């Protein structure tokens with residue numbers, strides 16, 4: 001991609017490609033390190049995110065920040081984005097055509113940040129990245145190697161808050177998935193194919 005992350009964000013900020021433009025306060029593009037090793041992808045902005053212009057700042061965001069801290073990561077070390085960049089009215093689920101319209105922004109973010117690990121939070125992000133109609137409760141706990149990245153699907157923090165909270169099985173699962181992310185980040189980065197060829201590893 002020939003533009004920078006900042007330029008892509010500026011382009012998104014005036015986007016009217018789908019009906020979600022009509023009800024937003026502002027576009028919530030993404031936040032964090034532009035060269036992060038790990039990118040977290042949620043569903044879409046909620047009330048607080050729409051007001052503040054930053055993803056994951058409400059109650060679910062506070063839980064995400066806490067879970068990051070538990071594995072020694074700070075928000076500024078990672079990159080955080082959503083499948084759709086504008087708040088769906090009443091926090092309804094994003095519709096398929098809205099997800100399709102917004103897809104180029106997320107694809108661009110992935111190309112520009114180039115994370116080694118992508119953590120998909122909930123069904124919408126997981127289905128979009130894996131390009132399969134999977135259920136998060138079936139695929140979480142697994143790793144997927146895709147386009148040179150490791151994809152780690154896990155529950156959306158909002159689902160934990162709606163469910164059993166701290167003592168729930170979902171909370172234990174998300175903790176285990178975040179620990180897995182930390183472990184992947186501690187592994188040496190894979191050798192690019194071109195280098196493998198030069199070293200005669202093929």
Ligand code: SF4
Pocket residue numbers: 012015016017018019020021027084085086098101102
């Ligand atoms: S949700 Fe995405 S595609 Fe739709 S208006 Fe907002 S930025 Fe554009």
